Amino acid sequence: MAEKYINIQNLSVSEILYTFINDEVLPETEIDRSNFWSGFDKAVHELAITNKKLIKIRERIQIDIDRWHLDNKDKKFNQKNYQKFLKEINYLKEDQGNFKIITKNVDDEISKIAGPQLVVPIMNSRYVLNAANARWMSLYDSLYGTDVIESEESASERYDPERGLEVIRFTKKFLDNHFSLSNMSWKDVTEIKVDKNNLNLIYGNKITNLKDEEKFIGFRGDLKKPSAVILKNNNLHIEIIINPNAFSAKSDAAGISDIILESAITTICDHEDSVAAVDAKDKVIGYRNWLGLMKGNLVARFEKNGKKLIRKLNPDRKFKLKNGNESKLHGRSLLLNRNVGHLMTNPAILLKDGSEIPEGIMDAFITSLCSLHDFQTCKNSKKNSIYIVKPKMHGPDETSFTNEIFNKVEDVLGLKKNTIKCGIMDEERRTSANLKECIRSLKERVFFINTGFLDRTGDEMHSSMEAGPMIKKGDMKSSTWINAYENNNVDIGLECGFSGVAQIGKGMWAMPDKMADMVNQKIVHLEAGANCAWVPSPTAAALHALHYHKISVFKKHHELKKRKKTPLSDLLTIPVVNNPKWNIEEINKEISNSAQTILGYVVRWIDQGIGCSKVPDLNNIGLMEDRATLRISSQHIANWLHHGVCSRKHVLEIMKKMAKVVDKQNEGDKNYQNMSPQYDKSIAFKTACELIFQGKSQPSGYTEPLLHLNRLIKKN
Numbered sequence: 001m002a003e004k005y006i007n008i009q010n011l012s013v014s015e016i017l018y019t020f021i022n023d024e025v026l027p028e029t030e031i032d033r034s035n036f037w038s039g040f041d042k043a044v045h046e047l048a049i050t051n052k053k054l055i056k057i058r059e060r061i062q063i064d065i066d067r068w069h070l071d072n073k074d075k076k077f078n079q080k081n082y083q084k085f086l087k088e089i090n091y092l093k094e095d096q097g098n099f100k101i102i103t104k105n106v107d108d109e110i111s112k113i114a115g116p117q118l119v120v121p122i123m124n125s126r127y128v129l130n131a132a133n134a135r136w137m138s139l140y141d142s143l144y145g146t147d148v149i150e151s152e153e154s155a156s157e158r159y160d161p162e163r164g165l166e167v168i169r170f171t172k173k174f175l176d177n178h179f180s181l182s183n184m185s186w187k188d189v190t191e192i193k194v195d196k197n198n199l200n201l202i203y204g205n206k207i208t209n210l211k212d213e214e215k216f217i218g219f220r221g222d223l224k225k226p227s228a229v230i231l232k233n234n235n236l237h238i239e240i241i242i243n244p245n246a247f248s249a250k251s252d253a254a255g256i257s258d259i260i261l262e263s264a265i266t267t268i269c270d271h272e273d274s275v276a277a278v279d280a281k282d283k284v285i286g287y288r289n290w291l292g293l294m295k296g297n298l299v300a301r302f303e304k305n306g307k308k309l310i311r312k313l314n315p316d317r318k319f320k321l322k323n324g325n326e327s328k329l330h331g332r333s334l335l336l337n338r339n340v341g342h343l344m345t346n347p348a349i350l351l352k353d354g355s356e357i358p359e360g361i362m363d364a365f366i367t368s369l370c371s372l373h374d375f376q377t378c379k380n381s382k383k384n385s386i387y388i389v390k391p392k393m394h395g396p397d398e399t400s401f402t403n404e405i406f407n408k409v410e411d412v413l414g415l416k417k418n419t420i421k422c423g424i425m426d427e428e429r430r431t432s433a434n435l436k437e438c439i440r441s442l443k444e445r446v447f448f449i450n451t452g453f454l455d456r457t458g459d460e461m462h463s464s465m466e467a468g469p470m471i472k473k474g475d476m477k478s479s480t481w482i483n484a485y486e487n488n489n490v491d492i493g494l495e496c497g498f499s500g501v502a503q504i505g506k507g508m509w510a511m512p513d514k515m516a517d518m519v520n521q522k523i524v525h526l527e528a529g530a531n532c533a534w535v536p537s538p539t540a541a542a543l544h545a546l547h548y549h550k551i552s553v554f555k556k557h558h559e560l561k562k563r564k565k566t567p568l569s570d571l572l573t574i575p576v577v578n579n580p581k582w583n584i585e586e587i588n589k590e591i592s593n594s595a596q597t598i599l600g601y602v603v604r605w606i607d608q609g610i611g612c613s614k615v616p617d618l619n620n621i622g623l624m625e626d627r628a629t630l631r632i633s634s635q636h637i638a639n640w641l642h643h644g645v646c647s648r649k650h651v652l653e654i655m656k657k658m659a660k661v662v663d664k665q666n667e668g669d670k671n672y673q674n675m676s677p678q679y680d681k682s683i684a685f686k687t688a689c690e691l692i693f694q695g696k697s698q699p700s701g702y703t704e705p706l707l708h709l710n711r712l713i714k715k716n
Contacts, residue, residue, distance in 0.1 A: 003280060003347060009041035010352035014280030016347050021366065025291060029372045031413065039412035040365055047405055051342055051358040054398055058700060059431075062463070064089045069466035069684075079465075079569050083644055084149045086433075086572075092433045093396055101443045103421060109334035110447050111501050113235045114531035114553040115265035116541040117416060118333065121274040121510065121612050122286040126300040126311055132293065132332045133314045134264035134538035136239075139174075140248055141258075142542040143167045146515035147476050147613040156399075171259050175240075178233045178549045191256045194223045197322045199231075209447055218321045230329075231461075234546065234552050237262040237329060241553060245560040266503070266532060266542035267333035269293065271363055272340045272391055273455075273627040274612030277603050278708045278715070283362075285499055291370040293335055296379035305461035313379065329440060333386070335380050336423065337371070339363035341392030344704050361405055364388065368409050368420060386415075387447060389423035392455070394700070395430040398439040403442050404552070423448030426489050427455035427628075429463050433571060436493045439633030448532075449498070450505035451489045453482065455715050457677070460575065460630035462701030468576035469643040472590055473636055476575060484570035490529040491565050499531075499557040506530035509544070510624045519543050529560045533662050536624045580645060587646055588654065593618060594633035595651070596658040599688050600673065601625040601663060605707055606684040606714050607673050616665050630691065630703045636697025659685055683714050 005012040026033055068085050072078075086092040120131035143149050144167050151163040175186040184203055191202040199216040201208050210216055210231075217237065221227035229240045244255030269290060277283050292298025293313070300311040316331040340363055345356035371386040381387070386659075390402050399422075406420040422445040424431070424438060431438050439446055453476075460481060461470050476482055486506075493504040506525040509518045518535075522544055525533040531553040535541045600615035614622040623629070640646050659675040659682075666672040675685040687710040691703055698705060 003351065008037045010045060011037070011357075012039050012350040014348045016284050017280045020288065021286050021369070022199070024288070025144075025366070027370050028376070029369070030415070031369075031372070036369075036412065043408040043412055044349075044350060044357060044365075045363050047401075047408060048355075048358055050401055050404070051361065054342060054394075054401060055699070060396055060613045061089055061091055062700070065091070065463060066466045069464065073466075077574070079572065082572065083568065091395070091430060091433070093437045095436060096440065097441055098495070099443060101439065101446050101501060103306075103443070103447055104418065104500060105385050105446060106421065106447055106501060107334050107381055107385065109265045109330075109384050110387075110503055113265050115548050116263055116505075116535045117532040117540055118264045118267040118538070119270055119274065119338075119534055119536075120267060122269045122271050122289050122337075123275045123277065123282065123611070125289050125292070126571070128269060128289055128293065129263060129298060129300050129311045129313065130538055131267045131269075132335060134267070134541050135331060135333045136260050136314070136315065136317065137263040137538055137542035137545075139171055139261050140167050140257040140544060142261075142515075142539045143170055146539060146543070147513070148516045148519055148543060154420055161251070164248070167391055168256075171256075174259075174546065174549070179238075181229050184208050188313055189703065192226060192229060192256075193239070194219050194226055199229060199322075216322055218319045218327060220319050228319070233549050234549055236265075246316040250402075259540050262329075262543045263545045264333045264535070264538060266312040266336055268336045268338050268389055270338045270612075271367070272338050276609040276611040276707070276711055277346075278711045279346070283346065283348050283356050287370060290337060290367055291373065294370050294372075294374040294377070294380065296520060297379045330382075332379070336387040336389055337367045338389040338391060338423075340369060341390070342398060343392065343699060343702060344708065352397035360390075364405050364409050364420075365412070368413060368415075372413065384419070386420045387423065388420055389425060389448060389450075391425040391437070391452075392428060392641045392702070393431055394428045395434050396441050399424065399431075400441040403445065406445065414581040416535060418444045421445050421447040423450065425450055425452060425455075426485075428459045429456070432456065432485050432488065433568065436496065437488065439492065439496050440478060443496075446502060448503040448505060449489060449493050450503075450532075450534075451486055451507055452628060453477070453507050454628035455634045456485060458628065458635045458701050461632070461635040462696075462698075464576070465639055465642060465696055467574045468578060469580050469645050470636060470639045471575045471577055472586075473594065473632065476590070479575045480570050480573040481575060484566045484573070486528060488566040488571055490560060491563070494529070494557055495562050499554060499598055503532045504530055506533040508534040508624065509536060509540060509628075511621060512540060512624060513622050513647055515540065515543055519546065523547040525551065526553050526556065529553065529556055531557075532683070534627075534691075551674050582645070587640075591637055591640070591646060591651060591654050592658060594637050595654050595688075595692075596661055597625060598622070598630060598633050598637075598691065599655065599658050599662045599685070600665065601630050601680075602688040602707070603675060603684040604674075605667070606673055606687050606710055609711065609715075618661070620665070627707070631701055634691040634695050634703060637692045638701075641692070642696055648693065652689065653713060655685070655689055655692075683710050686710070 006018040064252040110317040114647040118131045120127050126636045149166045172187040188203045190202045193200045215231050217232045219226040219229045231238050239260040241258040242255050243257040246257035249255045249257035260665045271286050314331040316328040318328045321327050344359045346359040347356050349357040375384050393399050422442050457476050534545050604610040604613050612626045663674045675682040681687045690706050
């Protein structure tokens, strides 16, 4: 169906978006409708000019880099000459000296609390509410329902008493490790009382207390029979729930029925890589969910196991301080908003020349406008700040442009300067190499820097496409550049004063079913200096929270400040193989692995509009896939094609073979449409092939242009 547009000022606005803004967003904001549209119109047309220029600069720089590699392909790579060249084309910027960020009015969840960070697609209201409510999660449920606890009945729907006992043993060890008692173990406790501002733990005739009594914060219920006690370690709270009558407390001498962990401290509500939003209808779904979060009235109605359920935002958690005074804890994650980057445009609004609006500019205005409702409810930010995570910026010129966008938004909406805070996704090589100057351009707004291995690897391969065939994807994680990238991000953040002010983040755990592995491995993110790291589910947030009780990240920051800084030459070491000697089996395995993940993701994106999903790999292990995983896989095959490691015919044969595998993996999905055997009639299969065969010519190797184009074709 053709889009209906309303003409307002010099803009043509999709009717569905125009009505949403006028009827749902602007009311109760005290912003006059005509003033908003006139200010928005003027600002958008000014900003769009700069936006287009910056995209042209990206194209020019890529052409220059390609030409340099072609001109020097018969010479031994010279790092010194390479860096000189990158400075000449304005890719590398000069260091302007030391400074500290001066971001003000940052919520404690950003500045003082280290903990897990969820990323959730904004278009799914149920998932969004689950994520927002994941601030508080049951440790019992998170252990019992995952492979962290091993037992013969792990796959059974029937309750396994031995598994339940293992959960209790695990939690007692957790309490002993982080809330240790003076002369007994938590497993010996038979009664819990509060007396004279102290927590009394009783075993027979013995009474003991916490070794560190400052960790006891408060309680619920009666002093002699509290229903819960609240403890705090490393600025994270836990609640010990006491209910001897509960089924889960039958095997616990103290009547403890659960331990509730403060888990997802912050949540990124994502309008970008994890959604498929290609037109006004899609965008309004996301904007409306964000508006509901800011108003505090978002509701999701759904059916599960034959029952009709309603989900809404959790209230704050009331309790009594140990002195008896009433208090409360924030009941929900602090919600951040990831806008799209500078590249994409969207047909939801057309400019006066008929071109589509840059989507990132539209996101900035509309998500901020929705956020004004939070200033009245205070359901989210206690400091009246708006938190926007900005992805896929290339270098300081583009971070400066983001600052300019936010300045314009604040002017139009009548906000104080720097009300909008900016998170910098460090996922493009030009940003990594100039991170300090990127931060400088946003030093009054920046609240977050984050590394993203997948997008960063995709950009690494595309930027150096002409340098030679890239190493295998699995070898990237041990390459020189990736280690330099991860360390440099933390080092620069600490040098610029992030500790205690802003977040330094690390990337996603991609295997939501492999929680035992996550518990064993993801602590490395804290050891590396991350005061937040991404997790794929509320359960994963609860289990990852255990790591933040083990390590004080802010103490770790003091240690890391002393280490030797990463040389730029390591960051710019290109991961190519000069004379690849892979046999055909190795090549087939590598291409098949990438092809299967590409197809498994693209078929859901194009046919069903699913922007993030758990896609089984060739070993049927579910992996969280989004556009970042698609970018790395498509760019890797495109690189091998370009350098003759494989042929187009070879890749197409593998794509058809893997399409059959993906079709088989999805045979239980009633909404799924097979790609095989009529490959030429499948828009999804066609798109997946285009991402590879046109991969070299795609801007920065991004997948969005082809995905959006073909999703629109599918929808129409």
